[in-house]
Amino acid sequence: MVAETHIFHIPALLKEVIGFIEPSKGKKYIDCTLGEGGLSQAIIQKGGSVLALEADPQMLPVAAQRLKESTVNAEYKLVQGNFSELTDIAKNEQFDSVDGIILDLGLSSRQLQFEQRGFTFQQNQPLDMRYDPEQLITAADILNELPQDELIDMLITYAEEERWAAKNIAKAIIANRPLVTTLDLIDSVEIAVGKRNSSRIHPATKVFMGLRIVVNADLQSLELALPQALDLLKPGGKLLVIGYQSLEDRIVKQFFKTETTDCICPTIQIECNCNHKASVKLIRKGVITPSLDEISQNPASRSAKLRIAEKLPGEAA
Numbered sequence: 001m002v003a004e005t006h007i008f009h010i011p012a013l014l015k016e017v018i019g020f021i022e023p024s025k026g027k028k029y030i031d032c033t034l035g036e037g038g039l040s041q042a043i044i045q046k047g048g049s050v051l052a053l054e055a056d057p058q059m060l061p062v063a064a065q066r067l068k069e070s071t072v073n074a075e076y077k078l079v080q081g082n083f084s085e086l087t088d089i090a091k092n093e094q095f096d097s098v099d100g101i102i103l104d105l106g107l108s109s110r111q112l113q114f115e116q117r118g119f120t121f122q123q124n125q126p127l128d129m130r131y132d133p134e135q136l137i138t139a140a141d142i143l144n145e146l147p148q149d150e151l152i153d154m155l156i157t158y159a160e161e162e163r164w165a166a167k168n169i170a171k172a173i174i175a176n177r178p179l180v181t182t183l184d185l186i187d188s189v190e191i192a193v194g195k196r197n198s199s200r201i202h203p204a205t206k207v208f209m210g211l212r213i214v215v216n217a218d219l220q221s222l223e224l225a226l227p228q229a230l231d232l233l234k235p236g237g238k239l240l241v242i243g244y245q246s247l248e249d250r251i252v253k254q255f256f257k258t259e260t261t262d263c264i265c266p267t268i269q270i271e272c273n274c275n276h277k278a279s280v281k282l283i284r285k286g287v288i289t290p291s292l293d294e295i296s297q298n299p300a301s302r303s304a305k306l307r308i309a310e311k312l313p314g315e316a317a
């Protein structure tokens with residue numbers, strides 16, 4: 001049951017997303033990251049039909065209850081699944097020619113409140129961090145099994161720690177093995193780089209984020225999902241991605257760059273032979289970020305970056 005007093009996750013940039021996709025009766029959308037269902041709810045309340053995917057099975061009943069209670073005569077289907085398998089899921093549900101596809105990446109605020117999942121450093125919980133508990137590898141497995149040099153690489157690449165900090169953190173993790181709970185990880189980080197200073201963010205913030213990205217193969221899933229999403233859009237359909245950290249945003253930016261150009265030859269050639277054709281046009285150059293007003297009402301939206309592109313008509317067969 002959803003506690004009646006619970007405040008639902010507030011989707012970032014919701015007004016902008018709805019403004020761009022203009023949902024109405026007869027239009028179909030795929031919400032690749034259902035979360036607590038705020039975005040899906042906004043689409044179906046305007047008459048659009050939604051197929052929504054969510055990797056975390058604990059989130060589905062939360063969203064289902066929210067949608068059921070607040071939306072009359074709505075057309076939607078909720079599926080537990082990973083957006084890396086978008087094509088198969090969409091085709092299975094007859095959502096293979098749609099008006100808009102949205103990925104609102106990362107975690108829902110609700111997942112930070114789950115007690116056994118290890119997403120937060122605010123409580124002592126098992127070091128799990130999987131969205132889908134059916135997945136095999138947990139955060140503890142990674143922390144307890146990776147050799148030191150691979151831990152350092154992981155901390156530099158995915159937690160974006162500086163090399164000196166990554167080395168110290170990896171050493172402290174190895175000295176503290178086996179790590180079982182989030183507190184064990186926080187202790188290791190604090191031994192390595194010092195304790196929280198009241199004016200700074202928690203020293204374990206980047207390590208938690210990087211580890212979650214690795215446990216769930218977030219970047220690989222995103223790289224797999226983007227071309228699938230493009231294929232599933234109608235000409236004129238819109239692809240929107242909201243990312244909250246630079247690694248995700250870099251992937252989206254690069255993908256849009258490739259898909260908006262007619263030539264992707266590595267060097268400029270007089271006669272291009274890459275046969276690549278632009279498949280989208282940007283609706284906005286660069287990123288759209290929340291207004292100061294939105295950030296003051298929903299501080300969790302502060303690092304959101306929205307990129308949006310529209311599918312071009314394909315060449316006549």
Ligand SMILES: C[S@@+](CC[C@H](N)C(=O)[O-])C[C@H]1O[C@@H](n2cnc3c(N)ncnc32)[C@H](O)[C@@H]1O
Nearest residue numbers: 011033035036037038039055082083104107108
């Ligand atoms: C920021 S929340 C989405 C919030 C949502 N827009 C709302 O209005 O409540 C991101 C959600 O995406 C889910 N998620 C992350 N990666 C996923 C993936 N690869 N496939 C499916 N769902 C994923 C997370 O479990 C989380 O619930």
